[in-house]
Amino acid sequence: MTKETVLVIGSCGQLGTELVEALRGIYGDAQVVASDIRKSDNPVFEAGPFEELDVLDEAKLKSLIERYKPSQVYHLAALLSATAEKNPDFGWKLNMEGLFHVLNAARDMGIIKKVYWPSSIAAFGPNTSRFDTPQFGAMDPTTIYGISKLSGELYAQYYFNRWGVDTRSLRYPGLIGYKSAPGGGTTDYAVSIYHDALTTGHHECFLGEGTILPMLYMPDALKATLDIMHAPADQIKIRSSYNLAGMSFGPEEIAASIAKQVPDFSISDHPDYRQAIANSWPAVIDDSRAREDWGWKPDYDLDRMTQDMLENLKPLYS
Numbered sequence: 001m002t003k004e005t006v007l008v009i010g011s012c013g014q015l016g017t018e019l020v021e022a023l024r025g026i027y028g029d030a031q032v033v034a035s036d037i038r039k040s041d042n043p044v045f046e047a048g049p050f051e052e053l054d055v056l057d058e059a060k061l062k063s064l065i066e067r068y069k070p071s072q073v074y075h076l077a078a079l080l081s082a083t084a085e086k087n088p089d090f091g092w093k094l095n096m097e098g099l100f101h102v103l104n105a106a107r108d109m110g111i112i113k114k115v116y117w118p119s120s121i122a123a124f125g126p127n128t129s130r131f132d133t134p135q136f137g138a139m140d141p142t143t144i145y146g147i148s149k150l151s152g153e154l155y156a157q158y159y160f161n162r163w164g165v166d167t168r169s170l171r172y173p174g175l176i177g178y179k180s181a182p183g184g185g186t187t188d189y190a191v192s193i194y195h196d197a198l199t200t201g202h203h204e205c206f207l208g209e210g211t212i213l214p215m216l217y218m219p220d221a222l223k224a225t226l227d228i229m230h231a232p233a234d235q236i237k238i239r240s241s242y243n244l245a246g247m248s249f250g251p252e253e254i255a256a257s258i259a260k261q262v263p264d265f266s267i268s269d270h271p272d273y274r275q276a277i278a279n280s281w282p283a284v285i286d287d288s289r290a291r292e293d294w295g296w297k298p299d300y301d302l303d304r305m306t307q308d309m310l311e312n313l314k315p316l317y318s
Helices: 014-027 058-068 081-086 088-109 144-163 189-199 218-230 251-259 274-279 288-294 302-317
Strands: 006-009 032-036 050-052 072-075 114-116 170-172 174-176 202-205 213-217 247-249 266-269
Touching: 006 014, 006 058, 014 032, 014 072, 014 218, 032 058, 058 088, 072 088, 072 218, 081 088, 081 144, 081 274, 088 114, 088 144, 114 218, 170 218, 174 189, 174 218, 189 202, 189 251, 189 302, 213 218, 218 288, 247 251, 247 302, 251 266, 251 302
Parallel strands: 006 032, 006 072, 032 050, 072 114, 174 213, 202 266
Antiparallel strands: 213 247
């Protein structure tokens, strides 16, 4: 029987690095093709094939698909919220044209069976209910990242409805992990704060006290991503993107959790332009549809995540 091959585009980011490792554990090193605009020095990428790919190069993308014949594509390449605000023209170009190239390849080439593309809580906006943010409701994003994510959701749904492309998506909250550096997102303080706890013992936060945002620990993000992709197609009832939640907290709450493990840890806040972005996003997400349709349930709360983060980061600074 022919082994299934998986292509991960934008694999060197925070999520992609860990996703490649998880997928290789399932399908085998040789069957998971990692790709990005340049290769990371993370040893994860030495275990199996890696291809340099700019997803805006449609011809090269199609050439890689013809060569490896992946049945699944995880398309992660994007300019994140804070970074895209600095270069909105390129943020739109990368986030949208890259998605079109992948969706068109899935529609036209007859090789790809499933496409995963992540959305984000950035697709919501100031008129969205901030607490218990519903699956379906007001969506009026205020950033180019959020605008591209909302547009991408509608296009993913359109390609499913019009041409039967099996698209699957999650609206990620802030993602927290220890295996790679933050990638330019508004929630990235929740990664940096753990590094600061083990180095300087103090964190200067670019968001103010009381800025509650939804977050998800990386093991849970990986579980959700793999679960939705491995679920039978008839269980995927929403083809735009599913709400996804793990925990919600503000900077002072994550600092208090860290202080249980690092007693002298302190935090101060110096809000910058990212504060306005955070203020336009939900605080607590209703992910009941994901739980009902394909059995989503997170494993980590704040204190369990903090303990695991610090335990895994300590060897870097010992």
